[in-house]
Amino acid sequence: MQDDQPLWAPDADEIDRAVMTDFARFGSERSGVTMSDFKSLHQWSVSDREGFWSAVWDYCGVVGNKGETVLENGDAMPGARFFPQASLNFAENLLKTVGDHDAIIFRGEDKAEARMSWNALHALVSRLQQAMLDLGIGPGDRVAAMMPNVAETIAAMLAAASIGAIWSSCSPDFGDKGVLDRFGQIEPKLFIACDGYWYNGKRQDVADKLVAVEAALNPLKTVIVPYAGDTPALVSRLENAVSLADFTASFEPRPVTYTRLPFDHPLYILFSSGTTGVPKCIVHSAGGTLLQHLKEQQIHSGLRPGERLFYFTTCGWMMWNWLASGLASGVTLCLFDGSPFYPDEKVLFDYAQAEGFAIFGTSAKYIDAVRKSGFVPRVTHDLSTVRMMTSTGSPLSPEGFNFVYEGIKPDIHLASISGGTDIVSCFVFGVPILPVWRGEIQGAGLGMDVDVWNDDGQPVRQEKGELVCTRAFPCMPVGFWNDPDGAKYKAAYFERFDNIWCHGDFAEWTEHDGIIIHGRSDATLNPGGVRIGTAEIYNQVEQMDEVLEAICIGQDWQDDVRVVLFVRLADGVALDEDLTKRIKMRIRTGASPRHVPAVIIAVDDIPRTKSGKITELAVRDVVHGRQVKNQEALANPEALKLFADLEGLK
Numbered sequence: 001m002q003d004d005q006p007l008w009a010p011d012a013d014e015i016d017r018a019v020m021t022d023f024a025r026f027g028s029e030r031s032g033v034t035m036s037d038f039k040s041l042h043q044w045s046v047s048d049r050e051g052f053w054s055a056v057w058d059y060c061g062v063v064g065n066k067g068e069t070v071l072e073n074g075d076a077m078p079g080a081r082f083f084p085q086a087s088l089n090f091a092e093n094l095l096k097t098v099g100d101h102d103a104i105i106f107r108g109e110d111k112a113e114a115r116m117s118w119n120a121l122h123a124l125v126s127r128l129q130q131a132m133l134d135l136g137i138g139p140g141d142r143v144a145a146m147m148p149n150v151a152e153t154i155a156a157m158l159a160a161a162s163i164g165a166i167w168s169s170c171s172p173d174f175g176d177k178g179v180l181d182r183f184g185q186i187e188p189k190l191f192i193a194c195d196g197y198w199y200n201g202k203r204q205d206v207a208d209k210l211v212a213v214e215a216a217l218n219p220l221k222t223v224i225v226p227y228a229g230d231t232p233a234l235v236s237r238l239e240n241a242v243s244l245a246d247f248t249a250s251f252e253p254r255p256v257t258y259t260r261l262p263f264d265h266p267l268y269i270l271f272s273s274g275t276t277g278v279p280k281c282i283v284h285s286a287g288g289t290l291l292q293h294l295k296e297q298q299i300h301s302g303l304r305p306g307e308r309l310f311y312f313t314t315c316g317w318m319m320w321n322w323l324a325s326g327l328a329s330g331v332t333l334c335l336f337d338g339s340p341f342y343p344d345e346k347v348l349f350d351y352a353q354a355e356g357f358a359i360f361g362t363s364a365k366y367i368d369a370v371r372k373s374g375f376v377p378r379v380t381h382d383l384s385t386v387r388m389m390t391s392t393g394s395p396l397s398p399e400g401f402n403f404v405y406e407g408i409k410p411d412i413h414l415a416s417i418s419g420g421t422d423i424v425s426c427f428v429f430g431v432p433i434l435p436v437w438r439g440e441i442q443g444a445g446l447g448m449d450v451d452v453w454n455d456d457g458q459p460v461r462q463e464k465g466e467l468v469c470t471r472a473f474p475c476m477p478v479g480f481w482n483d484p485d486g487a488k489y490k491a492a493y494f495e496r497f498d499n500i501w502c503h504g505d506f507a508e509w510t511e512h513d514g515i516i517i518h519g520r521s522d523a524t525l526n527p528g529g530v531r532i533g534t535a536e537i538y539n540q541v542e543q544m545d546e547v548l549e550a551i552c553i554g555q556d557w558q559d560d561v562r563v564v565l566f567v568r569l570a571d572g573v574a575l576d577e578d579l580t581k582r583i584k585m586r587i588r589t590g591a592s593p594r595h596v597p598a599v600i601i602a603v604d605d606i607p608r609t610k611s612g613k614i615t616e617l618a619v620r621d622v623v624h625g626r627q628v629k630n631q632e633a634l635a636n637p638e639a640l641k642l643f644a645d646l647e648g649l650k
Contacts, residue, residue: 007435007437008411014432020433023041027052030055031051038443046448046449050071052447056291057083057291060291060299062088062093063089065085065087065260067083067084069083070083071083075499077494077500077501078476078489080476082263083263084263087261088260088287089161091125091159091161091258093328094325094328095158095327097305097327098122099119100118101117101118103116103121103333104151104333106149106151106336107334107351109198109339109342110198110201110203110228110338114151123253124152125159125162126251126255126256128155130248131250134250135189135190137190139165140164141188141190142188142269143165143166143188143190143192144167144188144191145157145167146171146210147172148197149171149313149314149337152244154335161286162259164265166283167269168182168183168268168270169316170271171314174610175209178633179209179213180212180216180217183213184216184217185278185281190219190223191219191221192225193206196229197337198337200339201343207229207234210234211237211238214241215239220240223241224241224243262287263285263474264287265287267289269282270284270321273611282422282424283478283480284424284477284478285474285477285478287474288473288475288476290328292424293322293328294325297322299446300429300445301359301415301432302432303331303359304329308332308334308356309326309332309333309361310333310348310357310361311390312366314337318421345369349383350381352386353381353382357385359386361390363392364391364393364394368400368403377407377408378407378409383409388430390414390416390417391404391415391416391417395416395535397539397542398539399543401436401439415430415441416430416442417441420503423473424475427467428441428515429443437510440510441515448469448473450467451469452466452507453465462508464507466497466502466521468502469501477489504521506518506533517533519535519616525553527561528594536591537597538550541565541567541583544582544586546569546570548569549568549614551565551614553616553620555649562597562598562599563596564601565599565601566600566602568603584597603643605638607619607635610634615634622640622643622644628640
């Protein structure tokens with residue numbers, strides 16, 4: 001496909017019908033500002049933050065008391081407060097819908113299927129809420145869960161949020177040290193876990209792990225949710241455990257009650273990846289999370305009541321929290337747990353066809369893996385209901401963009417999005433009233449004053465630099481747990497540029513006013529003092545059929561840095577002299593001579609975090625003989641051994 005034409009563009013009717021267009025009209029009527037296109041809408045959203053965020057509250061129908069003041073101390077980062085007089089409850093906003101139609105649909109790779117109606121969800125949340133209150137859990141107490149992505153996890157989160165407790169979750173594939181590195185810091189009163197889970201066709205036992213975790217956490221109660229094991233046997237092994245059925249047995253469903261609390265009352269504790277030390281505990285507010293997710297899901301994504309929203313995620317990734325918020329828009333959540341390639345690569349597309357997804361959310365790595373498998377969903381599946389596909393987790397390559405339109409669906413809004421655990425949402429997002437250009441994220445999120453700055457703190461266009469946000473926004477963290485003076489929080493985001501959020505992404509504005517993320521800036525390569533984003537190399541080498549996956553680092557070498565590329569090759573392929581030359585030529589011609597690695601080495605596996613992101617910093621530490629401090633954050637920590645003491649790097 002040629003880059004002088006967009007891959008997709010909405011027609012005039014689609015633009016006119018878009019929720020974003022309707023919101024622009026709403027904003028114009030309130031503000032008197034003419035908003036004829038996305039550029040003018042975005043400009044209003046960042047220049048009049050009080051007017052914009054107040055409009056989002058009203059347009060999206062937030063339940064609660066808004067108060068008179070929208071923004072206090074707005075020029076301070078950190079320090080700004082949005083809706084300082086407001087009171088609301090997150091769960092109350094997600095449980096506005098009632099009825100016997102589906103609230104949640106679940107599929108597991110073990111062929112388990114389940115449906116939960118809105119009324120059934122209300123009933124389960126009510127019983128869980130009563131049980132939590134009976135246990136003495138109240139506002140500010142922590143509820144932690146090691147759970148698969150099932151309906152019961154959503155219900156438990158809503159029950160905790162309804163009383164003002166703080167929710168934190170991880171996926172059951174974490175080891176006991178990984179669980180304790182996270183939950184041990186926040187000391188939960190209630191711990192919720194599954195009795196086992198399925199992955200790649202195999203039942204995974206968690207009994208020994210839970211014995212160790214419960215003993216260390218010492219919660220008031222451990223609740224075991226039946227899924228893939230023997231719940232009674234597991235309960236009998238634990239000191240203070242009870243099954244979900246027994247936990248709620250004494251309580252009959254009744255209307256859920258909601259404790260309304262300040263806008264910035266803590267809702268979630270999320271964790272940094274932790275590959276460079278103990279994970280940071282990032283505290284997110286109920287109001288900021290709700291308002292940002294409503295904006296992204298309704299205004300940017302066009303979600304309407306009754307549609308079906310899917311995101312492939314685990315409970316240890318922020319996209320789970322994002323997915324759960326879809327309930328606030330009255331949509332049906334489509335959950336999946338397990339491997340997206342078991343029993344084959346068709347499993348998620350079978351699900352999409354059967355249930356009629358409106359939005360199909362996934363990762364760039366998943367799209368690339370489907371592309372390399374040779375599977376062409378456009379030929380085999382009816383995806384007529386899928387109007388939007390979102391991709392995040394890592395930069396989506398230009399070839400990934402091409403494949404979505406050539407191999408999945410030609411008339412789809414592909415939204416590459418980027419943000420992170422740090423803001424439990426996105427800085428840059430899809431824009432339904434703009435074209436999609438190959439390899440580009442369409443634009444900044446509304447209300448997010450995103451820019452790209454050089455090392456001197458000056459804005460740059462069509463030049464690589466640091467992704468920054470120059471004005472405060474509602475979903476900034478409340479702070480970090482156990483950081484009373486805010487020193488760790490300030491060091492994480494505000495040390496590089498005073499009073500400016502520096503996100504740690506290496507980015508570039510394009511000629512179309514889109515944005516390209518070139519990778520994490522702390523993993524940026526600097527051979528000869530020239531900054532190179534690792535994604536630029538991956539975009540070239542991962543196009544090759546011989547290469548399944550790659551990871552690139554900068555190795556300290558002779559008072560400089562040299563680029564080292566590790567490749568995981570397809571079955572039967574060897575890294576011989578010919579392939580090495582072709583890889584280098586591909587990078588040279590597709591990127592630049594500066595990007596060509598000095599060394600290329602084949603490896604059998606590449607380490608990644610639990611959410612599927614490759615871990616360049618961990619590999620770099622191993623190559624330099626430094627200890628990787630928290631290997632529990634990795635899904636496959638054994639892969640690190642493949643990078644130690646390599647002859648080709650001496």
